Amino acid sequence: MVYFTFLIIYFLAGLVIVIRLILYGMRPTKTLAWILVIFTIPVGGMLFYLLLGRNRRKNKLFQLKRTDEINTYLEKAESYYRPVQENEYQEHQKLIELITKNCGFSPSAGNELKLLKNGNATFRAIFESLKKAEHFIHLQYYIFENGILAEGLFELFEKKVKEGVQIRILYDGIGSLSLSKKYIKKLEDIGVEIYGFLPIKFGKFLSSLNYRNHRKIIVIDNKIAFTGGINVSDKYVTGDSDLGMWNDMHLQLEGPIIHSLQAIFVMDWYLVSNNENILNTSFFTSYKGIGTMTAQTVHSGPDEDFSSTQQMYFSLINEAKKYVYIANPYIIPGEAILEALKVAALSGVEVRLLLSEVSDNIIVRWCVRSYFEGLMEAGVKIYLFSNGFLHSKTIVADDTVSSVGTTNLDIRSFEQNYEVNVVIYDDSFAMELKNDFLSDCKQSVQLNYSTFVDRPWVEKLKEGAAKIFSPVL
Structure with missing residues (x-):
């Protein structure tokens, strides 16, 4: 009887969560994934959703009084x-x-x-x-x-x-x-x-x-x-x-x-x-x-209407005509930024990504690498910095505009963290940042697409497994 009562309560709680998932506009694939987690992993699935799955942009984390x-x-x-x-x-x-x-x-x-x-x-x-x-x-x-x-x-x-x-x-x-x-x-x-x-x-x-x-x-x-x-x-x-x-x-x-x-x-x-x-x-x-x-x-947070920093990156990549250079330690870009990078490269824009060869998190490392093949196939140039750990978060485009800040190029920074960047509309500053970026590229190893595609299947398996966790890394 106690077990039956628990099942009823769990089912009703799950139903409430499903209704909220539908009401608050998650992508269909994400909604379906959370429904499966909630109803196939007893208790743990619901706790996992409450911890990581709620849409804070619709259900505000904070209601700051605008006094x-x-x-x-x-x-x-x-x-x-x-x-x-x-x-x-x-x-x-x-x-x-x-x-x-x-x-x-x-x-x-x-x-x-x-x-x-x-x-x-x-x-x-x-x-x-x-x-x-x-x-x-x-x-x-x-x-x-x-x-x-x-x-x-x-x-x-x-x-x-x-x-x-x-x-x-x-x-x-x-x-x-x-x-x-x-x-x-x-x-x-x-x-x-x-x-x-x-x-x-x-x-x-x-x-x-x-x-x-x-x-x-x-x-x-x-x-x-x-x-x-x-x-x-x-x-x-x-x-x-x-x-x-x-x-x-x-x-x-x-x-x-x-x-x-x-x-x-x-x-x-x-x-x-x-x-x-x-x-x-x-x-x-x-x-x-x-x-x-x-x-x-530019500032963003999980209780704001839009991901301002993500849209800033998207706009800079999308508007670049000659080149866009990005230094960032955690490139787990999500669908919009990933597509923007590929479209820019396929359109003739020189797109370079500078990342650290080493990482402070092994799962993050494999997750980041899971995006390399698709990006390089589209023409994106990827450089791995080996002189220590690269933690910079910079972007510069077309010798005219740049940004320095706290925002990683990942889903966590875009959706779950409070971040701040400064966009600089100045040619001399952009050139200084560009020259520093190119200097770091000379100290780095550029990945070769043909060689990378032939990497061992064990590495591909690690990348695929780590990619599952991309929304929370």
């Missing part, structure tokens, strides 16, 4: 942009409009952006800027680990708090899981405000475990900011015993574009703290003659 204070804050941030002239960047007008409609951030002129390659250059610039802070430091990272960098930041923060500088730190609850409670307590004791984004909690385990804040942002006094792929981890400055030195790209930003990064940090901070004191517009700054570059901030 008058929030609207005023965002309007204030926008008002400090230096507008772009209507006749500028006509070749990228569709991309500009797409980002503006998706994210609410217009392109901003009058900026100075500096490309920072790898950890030593990045943290040297960050520490120098932090030392000059006078009013506030806002710092947000996916991975924040104990080590030399963390201790150096603590010593600096201790001095800055004594000088009256407000310091707020936001770290991801899973990405920074190894960050010790002792270190967090030390920060709190000296007066630093610090929160974890969606930390592991029993009551919210199923609803939040799979949705992570992958952003890396530092804003200092609204005068200088940093974003890109580099986390607070010693492997970026001293290397990793298994993978070697972690190679990555970061951005240093000055100018009105900073206000959009500040707004993103503020929204994330308000989400976890529910403290409206962060919505303080007193630190906004007018900029005159900072630089000549135009840039636009």
Whole structure:
């Protein structure tokens, strides 16, 4: 009798999930797959769906209250942009409009952006800027680990708090899981405000475990900011015993574009703290003659209407006329980006993908490689970087437009993570990024299609098996 009652309850719960699958517009193949999982794997299938399968764009993870204070804050941030002239960047007008409609951030002129390659250059610039802070430091990272960098930041923060500088730190609850409670307590004791984004909690385990804040942002006094792929981890400055030195790209930003990064940090901070004191517009700054570059901030998350970063990548690939070069460690592109890459290559656009030869996850490695044959068959050139672990997330096209940020070219970044990228509409910056990309290609091995097709069947089997997990990697 108890068993029969359980079956009835399980069937009814499964029926409710099926109705939600139909209502919230998943692809038919995906809907069918989840139905089969739910009804063929008792209990585990339903738990697996609750953890990984829900459509957050239709069933919002968070309902952020758009209070008058929030609207005023965002309007204030926008008002400090230096507008772009209507006749500028006509070749990228569709991309500009797409980002503006998706994210609410217009392109901003009058900026100075500096490309920072790898950890030593990045943290040297960050520490120098932090030392000059006078009013506030806002710092947000996916991975924040104990080590030399963390201790150096603590010593600096201790001095800055004594000088009256407000310091707020936001770290991801899973990405920074190894960050010790002792270190967090030390920060709190000296007066630093610090929160974890969606930390592991029993009551919210199923609803939040799979949705992570992958952003890396530092804003200092609204005068200088940093974003890109580099986390607070010693492997970026001293290397990793298994993978070697972690190679990555970061951005240093000055100018009105900073206000959009500040707004993103503020929204994330308000989400976890529910403290409206962060919505303080007193630190906004007018900029005159900072630089000549135009840039636009793109952000995305699982509770937004569209995958803005995915659409940004899609648009850049689709609009490229001569070439598009992409450096990214995790290329698990999904149907739309995969097709865009193939169409571009088949249309005569030079498409190059630069990835790391080694990987920090064996399943991810085989899953990434499962796409190589189809891409190379369409004419995409694939290079494997062997001088350490390549962790950069960059794209550059046609010597005119580029992007640096936190977004991997995978389904997780597009659908499940909170991400941020900066698109730069500047020829000189694009050329610098292009030349660096080509330099890295010279240190890499280009895959040969004929040789790769003849790889052992065991490797093909591993790739096919790993590809099954692509939606959650």
